[in-house]
Amino acid sequence: MNTKYKYKVFIVDDEPISIQLISNIIKMYCPEIEIVGSADNVLKCLEKLKTCEADILISDIRMPGLSGIDLISKVKQLYPDILNIFVSGYREFEYAKAAMKLDVEDYLLKPIVPSELKKTIHKVEEKLDILFQKKRTAILYEREQLENDNLEKYFPxxxxxxxxxxxxxxxxxxxxxxxxxxxxxxxxxxxxxxxxxxxxxxxxxxxxxxxxxxxxxxxxxxxxxxxxxxxxxxxxxxxxxxxxxxxxxxxxxxxxxxxxxxxxxxxxxxxxxEDSVQNTLSIRGEVSKLEWLLENKKIEQAKAEIICLGNKFRNADVTQRETEKAINLILVLMNQHVDEFSWNIQNEVAMDEILCGATNINDIFMELSNLLNHAELKNKEEKLDSSEFIQKVKEYIVNHLSEDLSLKNTSKKFGISQTYLGQLFNKYQKVSFSNYVIEMRIQRAKELLDNDKEILIKDVAKSVGYQDQFYFSRVFRSMTGITPTDYINKGEN
The missing domain is CATH 3.30.70 (Alpha-Beta Plaits)
Structure with missing residues (x-):
């Protein structure tokens, strides 16, 4: 079995010599492409496509009987995944304009120049790569069902x-x-x-x-x-x-x-x-002491008890999902029994980000403990509730992209709780803190790639805070749709 799927091309032209020329160019300059068939008119092509799987269709525009434009119109209805290329003579420019309306990939003039056809084929390959990626993802997410025979095309x-x-x-x-x-x-x-x-x-x-x-x-x-x-x-x-x-x-x-x-x-x-059992604690039982302390306004003891709970959860290897249940219960109890404390959706989003980025469970319970300082810190934090303050944080982020810009470290830098900084970021930027950092890092990476075509991708990665080049490339592609290498090549074309 082949380990890499070869894209397949079908050629249509009423002149056999033209079919032969195009075939020879593809074989010589694009060996990764497989020629699966040819036809000298539209009807023969449509008949052969029923049993001949193609990814690319190269067609002359002007042929006896039905034209290439008639062919592409029909192919787009029957085989929407096929990408189309037109070839034609100099005198048929009006045909070419009509072809563009059909959203064909390119229009090449006869006689075919090998370098031009090679360039067009490679451009179409890049587009097919993206389409294949989306198709594989759709299959894995089961947004699309395929027969077993077609799976080999995407999973060889x-x-x-x-x-x-x-x-x-x-x-x-x-x-x-x-x-x-x-x-x-x-x-x-x-x-x-x-x-x-x-x-x-x-x-x-x-x-x-x-x-x-x-x-x-x-x-x-x-x-x-x-x-x-x-x-x-x-x-x-x-x-x-x-x-x-x-x-x-x-x-x-x-x-x-x-x-x-x-x-x-x-x-x-x-x-x-599938056969093992996870470690659990009786969450309601574990927080009963904390609930009593909060009911009786023993805030300092309650803060210490939250830290103790964090240690207990860490030592018991309690899973994140179980930990989240405990955190939600603690927040409910704090909301019920602590004056000046309120919990809303912005707090929820901020805590969600803390859970995702935390490197140990003690940090999370320390943050919960710090929330009990809310009444004491309220006046100070209200002064920070401004676009001017967020602008300072953004400037800090942009000037320190190569460093550890976790929510934890950045909030410590500005003397503010993680929850409150995350809340302010969502309020003023309409985006999470971590996503903003990613956006700024990828923006800086693009600038570095634009300004120095010889720069190594691993050096770009380190310059914007990624020690792992492979992970950086994945993030870059998720944000831009292409890899750093493709981004460089695209800029050179």
């Missing part, structure tokens, strides 16, 4: 081992979906998970010797762990058929949600997770 191997790797906490609930992205390295396919902190790997069965997927993924796990407080990986012991990948992806996400422990790096097997 029969079986895959799978793995999901998550940096830090679970995805934020209040942040919009980041653009889907699938791309390949030497052995496998990698897809952004629910955000750029999560990766989904597909490793072909034939590259895994003796079924040792853990050994293959070990270096990947180490690399993904760079710049992360902790990392969780769940991988399969067994390979799965391509038709099963959608279900397996969703199962991995559920298992990750079920087993991720804040601050604890883990490597788990999917098959083991």
């Amino acid at each position: 191997h029969e079986k895959y081992y799978v793995a999901i790797i998550r940096k830090n906490g679970l995805p934020k609930r209040f942040i919009g979906k980041i653009q889907d992205s699938i791309f390949k390295n030497k052995y496998n396919m990698v897809m952004n998970g629910r955000d750029v902190m999560e990766s989904f790997y597909l490793v072909p069965e034939e590259v895994v010797s003796n079924g040792n997927i853990r050994q293959i993924m070990k270096n990947t796990y180490i690399r993904e762990s760079q710049n992360a407080g902790y990392t969780t990986m769940i991988l399969s012991k067994n390979p799965y058929y391509a038709r099963e990948l959608g279900n397996i992806y969703r199962t991995l996400c559920k298992m990750l949600d079920f087993y991720l422990v804040i601050g604890k790096s883990q490597i788990l097997y999917l098959e083991d997770c």
Whole structure:
């Protein structure tokens, strides 16, 4: 079985010599393209396309009987995924204008210049790559169903081992979906998970010797762990058929949600997770003492008790989902019993970001403890509730893009709680703190790539705060739609 799908081209021209010329150019200059057929008129082409799968159609415009324009109009109805290229003589410019209205990929004049056809084919390949990425993602998310025969086009191997790797906490609930992205390295396919902190790997069965997927993924796990407080990986012991990948992806996400422990790096097997039992605490029982302290306004003791709860949760390896339940209950109790304390959706968004970015559970419970200072700090924080203050924070971010710009470190720099800084950022910028940092980093990266075509991508990554070049490339692609390398090449064209 081929390890890489070859894009397929079909050629239509009433002149056999033209078909031969185009075929020879493709074979010589675009060997990665497969010629799957040809026809000398529109009706023959439509008949052959019923059984001949094509990704690219190259057609003359003017032919006896139905024209190339008639052909493309019909092809767009019957085979909307096919990308079309027109070729024609100098005297048929009006045909060319009509062709442009059909949204064809390019229009080439006869006699065909090899370099021009090569350039056009490569441009169409890039567009097909993007379309294939979207299709693979749709299949994995089960937004689209395909017959088994068509799966090979998008997943060329029969079986895959799978793995999901998550940096830090679970995805934020209040942040919009980041653009889907699938791309390949030497052995496998990698897809952004629910955000750029999560990766989904597909490793072909034939590259895994003796079924040792853990050994293959070990270096990947180490690399993904760079710049992360902790990392969780769940991988399969067994390979799965391509038709099963959608279900397996969703199962991995559920298992990750079920087993991720804040601050604890883990490597788990999917098959083991399905049979194991997670550690839990009686949340209501654990917070009963805190509830009594809050009811009786013993604020300092309550703050200390929250810290103790954090230690207890850490020592018991309580999962993030269980920890969130405890945090929500604590916030409810604080809202009920503490004067001057109120909890709203902006606070909820801010706490959501803290949970996602926290590198250990003690930081989260320390933040909860600090919230009890709300009444004491209220006047100070109200002075910071201004666009001028947020502008200062933004300037700090832009001037320190190569440094650790976590919400925790930045809030400490400005003497403000993480929750309140996150709340202010959402209020004035209409975007989360972490997403703003990503936007600024990618904007700076684009500027560096624009100004120096010889700069190494790894140097750009470090300049904007990413020690892992591979992770930087994934974030860059999620934000821009293309890789840093493609961005450079696009600028040179």
